[in-house]
Amino acid sequence: MNCAAVLHALRDTGSARVTELVTATGLSRPTVTAAVSTLIDDGWVEEADSSDSSEASSPRMGRPARILRFRADARHVVGIDVGPHKIYCAVADLNGAIVAHVRRAVEPLSSPADLLEHVETTIGLAMAEASIPPSSLAAVGVGTPGIVDEQHESVVQVPSVPGWSSLELARLLRKNLGCPVQIENDVNLAVMAERWDGVGSDVDDLVLVQWGSRLGAAVLVQGNLHRGAHGAAGEIGFVDVEDEDPQGIRPDGQGPLEASIGTSWILRRARSLGDHHSPDAVAVLKAAAAGEEPALTVIDEACTHFARGFAPVLAALDPELVIIGGGITLAEGAIVEGIQRHLGARALVVPRLELSTLGDDAVALGAVRLALTEAEKRLLDAYASPGA
Amino acid sequence: MNCAAVLHALRDTGSARVTELVTATGLSRPTVTAAVSTLIDDGWVEEADSSDSSEASSPRMGRPARILRFRADARHVVGIDVGPHKIYCAVADLNGAIVAHVRRAVEPLSSPADLLEHVETTIGLAMAEASIPPSSLAAVGVGTPGIVDEQHESVVQVPSVPGWSSLELARLLRKNLGCPVQIENDVNLAVMAERWDGVGSDVDDLVLVQWGSRLGAAVLVQGNLHRGAHGAAGEIGFVDVEDEDPQGIRPDGQGPLEASIGTSWILRRARSLGDHHSPDAVAVLKAAAAGEEPALTVIDEACTHFARGFAPVLAALDPELVIIGGGITLAEGAIVEGIQRHLGARALVVPRLELSTLGDDAVALGAVRLALTEAEKRLLDAYASPGA
Numbered sequence: 001m002n003c004a005a006v007l008h009a010l011r012d013t014g015s016a017r018v019t020e021l022v023t024a025t026g027l028s029r030p031t032v033t034a035a036v037s038t039l040i041d042d043g044w045v046e047e048a049d050s051s052d053s054s055e056a057s058s059p060r061m062g063r064p065a066r067i068l069r070f071r072a073d074a075r076h077v078v079g080i081d082v083g084p085h086k087i088y089c090a091v092a093d094l095n096g097a098i099v100a101h102v103r104r105a106v107e108p109l110s111s112p113a114d115l116l117e118h119v120e121t122t123i124g125l126a127m128a129e130a131s132i133p134p135s136s137l138a139a140v141g142v143g144t145p146g147i148v149d150e151q152h153e154s155v156v157q158v159p160s161v162p163g164w165s166s167l168e169l170a171r172l173l174r175k176n177l178g179c180p181v182q183i184e185n186d187v188n189l190a191v192m193a194e195r196w197d198g199v200g201s202d203v204d205d206l207v208l209v210q211w212g213s214r215l216g217a218a219v220l221v222q223g224n225l226h227r228g229a230h231g232a233a234g235e236i237g238f239v240d241v242e243d244e245d246p247q248g249i250r251p252d253g254q255g256p257l258e259a260s261i262g263t264s265w266i267l268r269r270a271r272s273l274g275d276h277h278s279p280d281a282v283a284v285l286k287a288a289a290a291g292e293e294p295a296l297t298v299i300d301e302a303c304t305h306f307a308r309g310f311a312p313v314l315a316a317l318d319p320e321l322v323i324i325g326g327g328i329t330l331a332e333g334a335i336v337e338g339i340q341r342h343l344g345a346r347a348l349v350v351p352r353l354e355l356s357t358l359g360d361d362a363v364a365l366g367a368v369r370l371a372l373t374e375a376e377k378r379l380l381d382a383y384a385s386p387g388a
Numbered sequence: 389m390n391c392a393a394v395l396h397a398l399r400d401t402g403s404a405r406v407t408e409l410v411t412a413t414g415l416s417r418p419t420v421t422a423a424v425s426t427l428i429d430d431g432w433v434e435e436a437d438s439s440d441s442s443e444a445s446s447p448r449m450g451r452p453a454r455i456l457r458f459r460a461d462a463r464h465v466v467g468i469d470v471g472p473h474k475i476y477c478a479v480a481d482l483n484g485a486i487v488a489h490v491r492r493a494v495e496p497l498s499s500p501a502d503l504l505e506h507v508e509t510t511i512g513l514a515m516a517e518a519s520i521p522p523s524s525l526a527a528v529g530v531g532t533p534g535i536v537d538e539q540h541e542s543v544v545q546v547p548s549v550p551g552w553s554s555l556e557l558a559r560l561l562r563k564n565l566g567c568p569v570q571i572e573n574d575v576n577l578a579v580m581a582e583r584w585d586g587v588g589s590d591v592d593d594l595v596l597v598q599w600g601s602r603l604g605a606a607v608l609v610q611g612n613l614h615r616g617a618h619g620a621a622g623e624i625g626f627v628d629v630e631d632e633d634p635q636g637i638r639p640d641g642q643g644p645l646e647a648s649i650g651t652s653w654i655l656r657r658a659r660s661l662g663d664h665h666s667p668d669a670v671a672v673l674k675a676a677a678a679g680e681e682p683a684l685t686v687i688d689e690a691c692t693h694f695a696r697g698f699a700p701v702l703a704a705l706d707p708e709l710v711i712i713g714g715g716i717t718l719a720e721g722a723i724v725e726g727i728q729r730h731l732g733a734r735a736l737v738v739p740r741l742e743l744s745t746l747g748d749d750a751v752a753l754g755a756v757r758l759a760l761t762e763a764e765k766r767l768l769d770a771y772a773s774p775g776a
Binding site: 221222226228235239243317318346 | 593595605607609610612614615616617618619620621622623624626627628629630631633634636643696697698699700701703704705706707708733734735736737739
């Protein structure tokens with residue numbers, strides 16, 4: 001119990017003297033000293049190199065007090081973004097600092113067995129890049145498209161990845177990795193990253209729109225992730241506001257709104273408007289950012305469709321901030337201006353609008369955050385349990 | 389302080405013996421006895437008529453213990469629903485039991501001064517009906533359409549009632565009524581009533597859709613009312629999903645979606661389909677409930693429009709339950725079946741759907757609840773303050 005209190009205090013401050021830990025924990029000096037010895041023996045705490053600390057180098061009387069530091073590199077966590085086209089894996093220390101990352105393209109429509117193998121290989125590569133042994137892995141967080149169950153165990157429904165639905169992903173990975181594994185919807189993880197380290201860090205009520213080849217959103221209410229009664233909150237890619245008969249989920253797994261504004265549509269539409277030199281959607285988005293036609297027209301049309309489907313979301317939630325993330329951010333000012341103008345014409349109240357600055361890393365960063373929370377909980381629990 | 393603790397315990401249980409209050413409060417018997425004397429003197433507590441209590445009439449040795457009861461009729465609260473066409477006022481005792489109610493039609497487009505006078509007259513009539521003197525009024529809750537500020541003081545924006553916007557309604561009423569007055573959006577109050585005493589009493593994540601001549605919604609997240617960053621959460625009447633140029637707020641203050649499915653539209657559409665005998669929308673809705681054409685067709689069309697605008701709300705929130713309230717409930721099974729079918733074609737997950745059973749009273753009941761909370765807070769605060 002005392003070890004847990006000391007560890008908790010040291011995690012909060014980063015480094016501290018015994019005197020400061022006595023104040024922070026309310027424990028006696030001998031108790032703190034004993035707990036520190038245990039934590040040093042167990043590898044969680046070290047004495048800081050005195051040259052690291054400006055305080056320690058200031059002139060003092062007598063022997064300088066030991067400065068103790070939480071060993072953030074004692075263990076590591078992995079955050080991994082598993083999409084239908086790519087796997088992005090980040091390795092972080094226990095302070096959340098990224099020490100290695102690996103990005104691999106995967107074939108679309110891989111089978112679950114293939115994807116599982118890809119995931120494990122990617123984690124192995126990233127760990128190797130950081131020279132970290134598998135035994136150092138404290139927890140893994142996995143981001144996946146689709147609906148994930150409340151226990152962070154199974155993928156419930158992923159129209160876009162055939163075979164991925166009803167997959168007990170966490171159990172399968174845990175078996176091979178030998179550490180806690182939790183899964184979460186990718187956009188839900190991205191919004192956690194925005195709150196943790198992005199443009200949403202000071203906002204409690206916000207919506208993150210992840211807009212690339214897919215379209216999804218995640219909702220924070222009062223600073224808490226709103227997952228919904230069936231884990232399906234924020235699945236705006238499946239919105240269908242067309243007047244004609246509803247289209248439902250398309251054969252390729254895309255929902256109606258994402259099919260009409262996603263990056264595949266953007267490239268097709270640019271071609272149909274005479275843009276024959278852009279090799280991919282990225283080129284079209286960059287052309288829009290540079291103010292070139294017909295890219296600007298394409299973005300404007302996409303924003304019209306988006307505003308029609310998204311204005312009702314604003315009417316329901318009235319958030320303080322909407323963050324736009326995903327590949328669409330390459331269009332920079334053109335996408336912000338387009339969304340603002342078209343939402344302005346359709347929404348009673350238009351919230352503040354910001355582009356995400358986290359780029360491709362957002363989901364993996366959120367997954368790191370999920371894994372860190374689990375690792376910290378287990379670490380503190382281990383010392384707080386009666387046997388410790 | 390002791391009075392507040394005893395009062396709180398007695399409010400929770402309704403009635404109790406001194407012995408039970410000693411257990412509930414953790415105070416000594418003499419302290420509880422003294423507090424009870426003060427509360428009896430102040431009029432908040434009375435000795436229950438022993439014939440009221442089955443416990444007291446059971447055979448006991450010696451003198452029966454006094455049964456003490458909170459005097460719910462010591463003061464009263466008023467909940468009032470102020471709409472552009474009607475004012476509905478309910479008077480309740482401190483247990484929330486309605487002791488009188490008055491409903492008055494008002495001219496549409498009344499000026500704020502007229503409306504204020506109507507509100508005060510209606511409160512006076514309801515208090516008179518219950519034979520309650522103005523001095524008994526402990527708090528007033530007011531429901532109004534539109535956006536209300538976070539302090540429950542002012543109406544910020546009400547497109548449907550000209551002149552009502554930017555009105556410091558709470559202050560103006562407080563001046564004349566001499567008791568605390570709080571205002572809140574009418575649909576927000578209705579959802580509080582549903583949670584308190586309606587079909588939503590066991591549900592934490594729900595959306596109430598109030599569908600009559602107007603259309604609005606209120607959102608509960610984790611059991612808490614979600615007001616939104618600008619107090620505009622749930623304003624779905626202003627949703628506009630049409631492909632053509634956005635219509636915005638119409639000259640009569642209606643939003644695009646409410647103008648295309650509200651009861652005025654329902655009557656007009658029934659007429660255009662050859663229904664020349666229904667005198668009003670109520671008749672059309674009742675005809676739909678009875679399975680008659682063209683009313684059924686009209687309801688089906690309204691449900692198509694509704695589903696197009698509301699499915700994105702479900703995609704954002706994924707609630708456990710959607711409650712349909714307002715005049716549209718007169719269509720009974722026809723409206724439930726229509727909404728379910730059209731949402732089923734457009735939403736990834738369709739939540740449970742229920743018709744409200746509170747009818748016309750919902751907003752006033754929620755306003756009573758708002759006033760009760762304020763009255764209880766003030767009562768307990770008065771005894772908990774250092775001078776008491």
